[in-house]
Amino acid sequence: xxxxxxxxxxxxxxxxxxxxxxxxxxxxxxxxxxxxxxxxxxxxxxxxxxxxxxxxxxxxxxxxxxxxxxxxxxxxxxxxxxxxxxxxxxxxxxxxxxxxxxxxxxxx
Numbered sequence: 001x002x003x004x005x006x007x008x009x010x011x012x013x014x015x016x017x018x019x020x021x022x023x024x025x026x027x028x029x030x031x032x033x034x035x036x037x038x039x040x041x042x043x044x045x046x047x048x049x050x051x052x053x054x055x056x057x058x059x060x061x062x063x064x065x066x067x068x069x070x071x072x073x074x075x076x077x078x079x080x081x082x083x084x085x086x087x088x089x090x091x092x093x094x095x096x097x098x099x100x101x102x103x104x105x106x107x108x
Contacts, residue, residue: 014046016079017103020072035069040076043105049098050079066098076103 018037077100084096
C-alpha cells in the first residue's frame, strides 16, 4: 500500500479538462495557424493548473511544458502533471511536466 492507500479509494481532488481547437486562416498575404486550449469550467474542479502556470511562468513556457502539445488533435483532454520532482531538503514539489490525456466522462 502506497502513500495514497488503495488506489481504488483514491478520490481526485482536482481536475482540469480542456477543449483543444485548431483554426487556420489566410489574411494579408500571411497564413495563420492557431491551436487553443480552453478550460471547461463545468468539468474542471480544484487547483487551476493552467491558469496558475500561465500567471507564474507565462503562456509560452507552459506550451513548452506540455510534452505532447503538438501531437494532440481537436477534442477534449485532461491536463495532468507528471514527472514531479521534489526539493531534496524541504521535500516540497518544485518542478513537473504537463501532458494532455484524452478525457473520458465517467459521470454518465
